[in-house]
Amino acid sequence: MVKRGKKIGAALLAATLVLSLAACGSSSSTDQSKGGTSAEGKTEEAPKLTHLSYWVSMHPAAAAQMKTYAEMGMYKELENITGVKVDFQHPPTDSAQASEQFNLMMVSDKLPDVIETSWIGYPGGPEKAIQDSKIIKLNELIDQYAPNLKKLLEEHPDWKKQVTTDDGSLYMFPFFRGGEKVRVFYGPSIRKDWLDKLGLQVPTTIGEWHDVLTAFKEKDPNGNGKADEIPLYFTKDDVGIDAPFLGAWGINYGFYQIDNQVKFGPIQPEYKEFLTTMNQWYKEGLLDKDFAAPNDKLFDAKMTGNQLGAAPVYNGGGIGKYANLMKDKDPNFNLVAAPYPVLNKGDKPLWGQKDFATNGIGAAISTSNTNPIETVKWLDYAYGDKGDLLFNYGKEGEAYTMENGKPVFLPDVLNPPSGVSLQQSFAKHNRSTWSAPFVLSDEFQMQYLALPNQRDALEVWSQPTDERKMPLVTPTKDESSQYASIMTDINTYKDEMFLKFIMGAEPLDNFDKYVKKIEAMGIEDAIKIQQAALDRFNKR
Template structure:
């Protein structure tokens, strides 16, 4: 939620903070800061001039720069604070990045700042603190981070989401400031193909079957070839808030129903979903390559006029392909579709909607010799000037103030053909993915420049999300048991997901599949999740 830029006291505080950081950080300054390392030793005379910062690099940035240090906002932040950041980026491949993270976390020397999804750390963020990898931030935030402290005071529900069950703060979080920035992904369909075939945007599973069949059989791309791919849906898509699967009221993992935790892939409804997907696959309605997703191949199919429907992001999908296709095919029209239900009038319970935070944030490692100054540096993002810098970039280079509202420059909002809007923004800021700051709704409404994107925001916002689990974490004692159980179960359920849909495993064996998951310890995992949910509700 965009905070009021007219609050003089906050502006003054932020201005003083910026001067303080610059004075304490700039090379040649006589001012020093007394800090405390993780082992309790005082660091007298420490000046923050350099930071090592580990963070995965988004593809929109990687397409045009080697490091985030080349991004407009970070170049400007260095000028403001005097702090030079040496970014360490893992490989873009998710598996390789995870492997590098794991190797890094067992080393003796860690980067000063580590930005990742700490909810995914084995045992959760509290375990990372107790493993002596990152520092507890409660006192630091209370004393040296006035901007974040005020934000958490004003939004206690946000604070609940970024605090461990033990009451500890552990990161400078990424926050989505309002509902308009929390919905950004969902089903999309080629409206120009629908119009050509005299069809409407589908809303139920049966209507989707009718539309996909028409896409396959009636040559909507008009090239005289049977090369249309009706639907592109992957395991990753299904795992992200259950598109299509949600029509049966469940998801691909743990969910809550009336306060009771359940596991979607063992429910009877899951078999019904698999039966439907198997039928669609056998009929040629699902991309034959769905088991081996490839983003470049997906781009080629979409821009090659082959895909009829897919799960896409609003900016990195609807907006991206509209821009890429505006000269190539002026009729191209990718629009959002409702998350499907089984029957007309059914409640949409499942759809993508982030919490205020997604668990991603910047933690300070125990190797950091200047934690106090690092806290001040990170806190800058949550002040008024930092809010502008992180959401938009450098004034005059990326945006200007129009009637008191930060507004992107025309050359940023209208990149040349072949360059997506997300890539255009990535030259200046990280607002189209995540970083430790508060994402502004004003930014979002400029990012969603097209009517199709604004419509998508409305359409994809309809599901209630009432069964979604909050970002719970196990205790230290529960962690290793839960990880051991779920590592094996997740591997098995993913393998069987593909086998059931592709027909390699008969659906008659579904009960055997459920029994095997039960023997692997799912009941113990459910108990752990139930306890974690109850602890979260008591935070």
């Protein structure tokens, strides 16, 4: 749930790096009965570890207030429970630098004991990482030493399908979104106070959006007497896999499927129609002039400076964040969710943001790990009953209290001071507002979505069918290098042309030439690879 830091599942490989550990060989006699039980209710022997190093790309909400995840309430309490000290090592938050550091790490002789990342993005997929002797196959270890995760996978075979390779390998301790309420957290938003001032309704179609954005530009809804309103902010990343605005044409910015047949959105005729509309909006001044060079701090300044009328945002890191930042500065500020737009009134939206049970992120154990059994036990703690409380909420008494048998966050966690976002408040205690190897609960989500606008957003953004979304497929080892070679060039070109077409640097009359160039770059071969991967996934 993060942005401006958009969905981890769609980010670059390094943007989703999270954990790695380097174990020492000494043992500890801590008693795991202090912290949890097995799936069968039996007390487990403690993991015989005393020290782990854990390499993680730190989330901005945590980085704003701590130097290491070791300062987080959840991890401090986990150390008290298990006796295992974790030394977190954080790469730069810049995705390019993090990617470079990850790549250097993966070719080194000594790997961290545990590496958490989006393994779907590993070249060749997670099975290739096993074949490359970078991470270990976990099937037998989970079967013997991870009763909590084993039970969970047995109870949810669809989840197991999503975290198993085409060859049947389990390779990580996954991040799971446990229920429907925690799988939708991103979508279009709009200033309802501006709409009310101008006597307008929340738009639902592309045509209505055009009318509303034009009014935002021309009718001074912020009331300062200046023509400084920015009607709509969205970037290439916002178009993305979940396709706000682009999805109105029934396609997305990457691969999708119709009746199990794979297609590539940016070469479809509908994509030209989308670009034509966005080019018109850009010419009319309805799009932020800085959309080609997104900047999170600049976005924050524009939103809190009462300039932005609409933008795709996160529920917690957007609607909740700005409501809290603006509650003292402007009591009238009212950012609400808008439906994913369609072309025709009454159409059912096909595209929206909804994660699968897993987003491909998880903690894998490297081949350098000298204590894999103990590490498996340590990681499995998160999937038990007490681990569920710790990872979703934090330490009891510091972050939450039990009321009528249910965990309830303390008032100072749910009501941070002005200038501190709710996500930052939670980040002192847990990683539940982004990801970690555990099961995120609906009960957590409904407390995190503390504001009526946030709960309304969950309902509004849950409407799309997402029937065309590709599952988390992976190419084979043989397909991987070919696919990467093709798509690296194609993605660079399509991103470049996305900006040129919208900004008018490239005339839309050249769209057919653009399509032919992508075809010449090998897109049909990439579609065949994706099709084969989809067919294998469906047979898992």
